[in-house]
Amino acid sequence: MLMFDKILIANRGEIAVRIIRTCRDMGIISVAVYSEADRDSLHVQIADESICIGGAHSKDSYLSIERIISAAIATGAGAIHPGFGFLAENPEFAQMCNKYNIAFIGPDADTMKKMGDKIQARQIAHKANVPITPGSVGEAKDYNEALAVAKKTGYPLLVKAAAGGGGRGIRLVKDESELKQMYNAAKAEALACFGDDRLYIEKCIANPRHVEIQVLADNFGNVVHLFDRDCTIQRRHQKLLEEAPSSFINDSVRNKMGECAIKIAKLCDYKNAGTVEFLVDADRNFYFCEMNTRIQVEHPVTEEIIGIDLIKEQINIACGQKLSIKQKDIKINGWAMECRIYAEDPANNFAPCGGTIEQMHQPGGIGIRVDSGVYQGYTIPPFYDNMIAKLIVTADTRENCIMRMKRTISEYLFYGITTNIDFHIQVLNDANFINGNYGTDYCNDIC
Numbered sequence: 001m002l003m004f005d006k007i008l009i010a011n012r013g014e015i016a017v018r019i020i021r022t023c024r025d026m027g028i029i030s031v032a033v034y035s036e037a038d039r040d041s042l043h044v045q046i047a048d049e050s051i052c053i054g055g056a057h058s059k060d061s062y063l064s065i066e067r068i069i070s071a072a073i074a075t076g077a078g079a080i081h082p083g084f085g086f087l088a089e090n091p092e093f094a095q096m097c098n099k100y101n102i103a104f105i106g107p108d109a110d111t112m113k114k115m116g117d118k119i120q121a122r123q124i125a126h127k128a129n130v131p132i133t134p135g136s137v138g139e140a141k142d143y144n145e146a147l148a149v150a151k152k153t154g155y156p157l158l159v160k161a162a163a164g165g166g167g168r169g170i171r172l173v174k175d176e177s178e179l180k181q182m183y184n185a186a187k188a189e190a191l192a193c194f195g196d197d198r199l200y201i202e203k204c205i206a207n208p209r210h211v212e213i214q215v216l217a218d219n220f221g222n223v224v225h226l227f228d229r230d231c232t233i234q235r236r237h238q239k240l241l242e243e244a245p246s247s248f249i250n251d252s253v254r255n256k257m258g259e260c261a262i263k264i265a266k267l268c269d270y271k272n273a274g275t276v277e278f279l280v281d282a283d284r285n286f287y288f289c290e291m292n293t294r295i296q297v298e299h300p301v302t303e304e305i306i307g308i309d310l311i312k313e314q315i316n317i318a319c320g321q322k323l324s325i326k327q328k329d330i331k332i333n334g335w336a337m338e339c340r341i342y343a344e345d346p347a348n349n350f351a352p353c354g355g356t357i358e359q360m361h362q363p364g365g366i367g368i369r370v371d372s373g374v375y376q377g378y379t380i381p382p383f384y385d386n387m388i389a390k391l392i393v394t395a396d397t398r399e400n401c402i403m404r405m406k407r408t409i410s411e412y413l414f415y416g417i418t419t420n421i422d423f424h425i426q427v428l429n430d431a432n433f434i435n436g437n438y439g440t441d442y443c444n445d446i447c
Helices: 013-025 042-046 065-075 091-099 109-116 118-127 143-153 176-194 251-267 299-306 310-318 398-411 421-429 442-446
Strands: 006-009 029-035 049-054 079-081 157-165 168-173 199-203 209-217 223-235 238-244 272-280 286-292 335-342 359-361 368-372 387-395 413-415
Touching (some): 006 013, 006 065, 013 029, 013 310, 013 368, 029 042, 118 157, 118 199, 118 251, 143 157, 143 176, 168 176, 176 199, 209 251, 209 310, 223 251, 223 299, 223 442, 251 272, 251 286, 299 310, 299 368, 335 421
Parallel strands (some): 006 029, 029 049
Antiparallel strands (some): 157 168, 209 223, 223 238, 272 286, 335 387, 359 413, 368 387
16 A cells, blocks of 8 residues: 655644654654744754745745645655645645645545535535525625525624635624625625635524534545534634533534534545534534534544544545544543643733743643644744644543643743733633533633
């Protein structure tokens, strides 16, 4: 069976470190790419090979398809792993890899296009008989169409961009008097941000839970789900704390969501690792939200409760291997929780905080995992996402997982930078979090 001799990681930070470690476990040579600002980064230091691809700004390095493809050719890498962010969900990048006979470790470009377009993804879910939020299945082409859907759906509702992401191109509409203004505002923002002004309408689910299903699919039509993750604790659409499994849904709902995720993956001919995201209302009704066509930031909590290296599975699938696991063999074992550690100031509206890590101490012990891209003496560059580490803990129950996380995160020490660790401690001690009484508005309520 084909196995890659050398893989280039088209990313930086902790995810690049994470991928390099699996490459080393598999005996595969790793190639790190880096910008001029990342010359001293950890992923550069631990990779087998490294190559500078340009200036500090992402557009001159990590977002440059030409420079990354050139780096792969120059180093003789037979495959590229995109990680998450940057070019990970860029169909043009996948196409260019294919053009130059470089394996792209992820789904093909056509699937990315389908699922990256939120209207098309919504139509695929509808065709697969997967619940979607009430609203327009297709595009609301003008205000009159939006008004007709709104009258049928009711308020509050959301006007959303087909090409949206990061919370842009979305407007909350509380009643009919706001619809025209919000529709036009969302259309203008969508065009400015994405070059695509198509919009759709969906019912606003009040303070939902955000629950997602991890899927793996090979090139032979085999698809499995690896159960669920709860990613409800977030601010400004950015996840902060994730856990697996979700404490909110029961096994009946869990299995139905898994079956729906598999239906969607099969209908869009998905290959490799992906995540199907759902919103769950107070009555545990779930609705398809979107599909992420890449590895997720929060993938470690699934790895910890399932016992599967998802990066290794991605590489094996890209090599043309069949899935080594069947659905009946996948079981949940214990509970896992992840806190994302950011260099930011929660007291100042979570403003990013750069600087040099003068001293640091990382926690350890039973059931502790730290995925990080920083070290003592490292200066955090101001050009990229400010997540510096992920702290993952595992225990037999959710109660014990929370207790272990509280103990563990309190051991984390950073001097020279400000982090959101105290915010995580506040969440972990909050009765509503402990009791599972929260939704996606949680951070707005406690900040």
